[in-house]
Amino acid sequence: MLDATLYQSMFARSPIGTIVLSASADPVILDVNDAFLRDVGHTREQLVGRLLFAALPAAPEDPDDPYSNGVTALRNALARVLASGEPQSLTTQRYPIRSILPDGREVFVERFWSVTNTPIFGADGSLRCIQHVSIEVTARKQAEEALLLSRREALDAARQAEAERARLGAVLQAAPVGIVLADTRGKVIDANVAHDALWCRHCEPGAAPLDFSEWKGWWADGSARHGQALAVDEWPLAAALRGEPSAHHLIEIETFGASRARRIVVCSAAPIRGHDGQVDAAVVVLLDMTERLRAENALRDADRRKDEFLAMLAHELRNPLAPIMAAAELLVQDAAAPAGVKQASAIIGRQARHLAGLVDDLLDVSRITRGLAVIDKSPLDLSTVVAEAVEQVQPLVASRGHSLALDVQAAPLTVCGDRKRLVQVVANLLNNAAKYTPPGGRIRLAAQAEAGRARLSVSDNGIGMTRELMGRAFELFAQAERDADRAQGGLGIGLAVVRRLVELHGGQIAVDSGGPGQGSCFTLTLPLAPGAAHAGGAQAAQLPAAAGQALEVLVVDDNRDAAQMLGIMVQHFGHAVRTVHTAGEALDQARLHAADVYLLDIGLPGMDGHELARRLRAEAAGAGAVLVAVTGYGGEEAQRAALAAGFDYHFVKPVKGGDLRLLLRDIARARGLGVQERGAAGGARGRYLGR
Structure with a gap:
């Protein structure tokens, strides 16, 4: 105690x-x-x-x-x-x-x-x-509260910094220009999607420093260095990292994509300095000027071609005016003999008609480009249009010693169109072929039905066209540069009128040429009139098949026009045909009456063509039949998919009549000889036809 x-x-x-x-x-x-x-x-x-x-x-x-x-x-x-x-x-x-x-x-x-x-x-x-x-514990409590407050303030500051970073990131990614930030070692801090899309390469933040030797660029500023490659230290980013002030440069770059395309950009770069004034990083902004510069060049080119057209128009108008004025002066003098008067009158008439044609061309292009052209559509046979157009251009063809071959299918090619305008289109194409083919040349016009459309082509062995001219053949005044001596005449607006008239008919037109001196081929397609295939197919269907070689063919396509045209084509080859539009109908038809050949569209609704082929193969109705895929996909992967589904052949739309005819002929022959049908019709199973 x-x-x-x-x-x-x-x-x-x-x-x-x-x-x-x-x-x-x-x-x-x-x-x-x-x-x-x-x-x-x-x-x-x-x-x-x-x-x-x-x-x-x-x-x-x-x-x-x-x-x-x-x-x-x-x-x-x-x-x-x-x-x-x-x-x-x-x-x-x-x-x-x-x-x-x-x-x-x-x-x-x-x-x-x-x-x-x-x-x-x-x-x-x-x-x-x-x-x-x-x-x-007052001091300790105050220290704890101060620490807690400090932590709160630090967290608030961090949240605010993160929010600011997120806002900056959103602005960076939303910017329509390419932006990249890099540190002093050249490592990417950040890059937006526009920058990656422009270069066709993803710049991963924090990756290895940029190797400027990989990035291809050429000066495009029009100065003495224009066209020279940028050295490694000349890139604006490299200059900014050295602390050089911001600058704007016009540079042509080469992308990293497979095509290695070239783009022209305005490249702006600036250093980013810290509190001590030292360079911490740099930012580069790239503005793609390619399309704008192309548009400016196109405008300048159009303006130049307009001036050339006006000069050429004056020349074209003076040509007929000179003989008209001379003939009129002769008539006024009343000094010509009756034969001279007749001759002068004929000259005036011809040249006046030529002038009228030029004026008509000008009015045509004016009306069409302003959307004022009136198209009076009605069902008509394209062969009558061809005949009338040939009649119009025959004098020119004969005067230049050309041969004109016609290959128009016998069955009617009924389209819904304006007869006068379509005659104008075909005559213009024939007239062009005659003008731009040296004397004694060959011109060929072909017309046939293909997959629900009428296809008409005019080809020649004339002066041909460069790739650059083909790209603008249907533009106004393009002809002005085609031949310097203007020996062919004309205003250079005919093909522009042709394209617009074809488009007004729901069609398309294209041109192809092997190059200068290799001739040209203009091809236009027009939709066949609804139900037109019936009119043309009735007579064709009466053609008898060779004895013992008629096949039972079932066509399956959800596009009724495509199914109808394919059926008419098969009938024309002398075979019995039925057409249905769904996989379910196809299976029902096959069970009722098995076909020898099934032409199946792949893109069917609900059950696609691949699944339908597998179903047919699993049933007696299709086990021994020949299955032909008819599809818009023509690559090797599509062929492998068709082969795996049980198809014997693979056609790419539009199906060429000649290929289909030969295939059906071979199948019929094999069937008549008692040879097993699948794969025995002229090729291995899965053979790719119709290229």
Whole structure:
């Protein structure tokens, strides 16, 4: 047992603030040590013998402040000690201490305490007092709160920086120009999609430094260095990383795509400096000027061709005016013999008609380009159009000693169109062929039906065309550059009129040439009139097949016009044909009456042609038949898919009549000879035809 003096010395000199409270609901301070007096700034006389909450009052509790509950928390803890006889510790509490300023004003200084209340029992087990130990942790609490605030501020700053980065990234990616940022070592920090699309290469941030020797570029600024390749250190990004000020350069670049295309860009680069003024990074902006420059060049070219056209128009108008004026002067003089008068009148008539033709051409192009051309459509046979056009150009063809061969199918080619305008189209093509073919040349006109469309071509062995001229053959005034001496005459607007008239009929026109001196071929296609195939096919269907060689053919295509035309073609070859438009109908027809040959479109709705072929192969109706795929896909992958599905042959649309006729002929012969049909008709299973 320690003696009382020693105990009192230990209590008084303990470095931890301690007070002894009475064991009551409103405790009285029985004793207090020196450490507690220092913590609260009071004397022993001010505290001992007084009620705890009177001697050490706290600022009124704020109900809106969750930390302002020190008095309540302490009262509750003391009550629990009395009730349970167990020590009670409190989490860190805010318990402000009253203080008197030098000017006499009373203030409460915010203080934080870590408190433990321990019951003290006597020898008889009765509760004698409560030891209240409090450690001031104000400095620690303030440091913790400062740290927490700092963390919050850091998190807020990080979130704000991330939001700013996200906004900058969104702006970067949305920009319609190519943008790339790189650090001082040339490593990409960021690049937007427009930059990657322009170069056809993805610039991965943080990858190896850019190797400028890989990037191909040439100066395109029109200066003395125009066309020279950029050296490694001449790239604007390299210059910016050296700290050179921002600059704008016109550069032609070569992309990394498979085509290695070239683009002309305005390249702007600038250094990015840190707080110390040193270059930390650089930014490059690339504006693609290719299409704009092409458009500007096209406008300049169009303006030049317009000027040339006007000069050429004056020349063309003067040509007929000269003989007209001379003939008129002769008639005015009344000095010509009757034969001379007749001759002069004939000259005036011919040249006036020539002038009228030129004016008609000008009016045509004016009306058509302004959308004022009127097309009076009605069903007509294209062969009558060809006959009328040939009649118109025959004098020119004969005068130049050309031979004109016609190859027009016997069955009607009924289209819905304007007879006068279509005659104008065909006559213009024949007229061009005659004009641009040296005397004694060969001209051929062919017309036939192909996959629901009428196809007409005019070919010659004339002067031919360059690839550049083919690209603009149907533009206005393109003819002005075709022949420098203008020996052929004309305004160079005929083909532009032809293209627009063909388009107004729902058709298309194209030109092909092997090059200068290799002749030209103009091909136009027009949609056949609805139901026209019936008119042309009725007579063709009456053609008998060779004895024992007629096949049963089932055509399956959801495009009714395509199915109808393919059926007419098969009938024309002398075979029996049925047409259906869905896979379900095809299976029903096959079960009712099996066919020898099935012509199946691949792109059928619901069940496609591949699945239909597999179903037919699984049934008796198609097990021994010849299956022919008819599709718009002609690559090796499409052929492999057709072969895997059970097809024997693969045609690419539009199906060529000659190829189909030969295939059906060979199948019929093989069938008549008793040879197994599948794969025996002139080739291995899956052979690719109709290229």
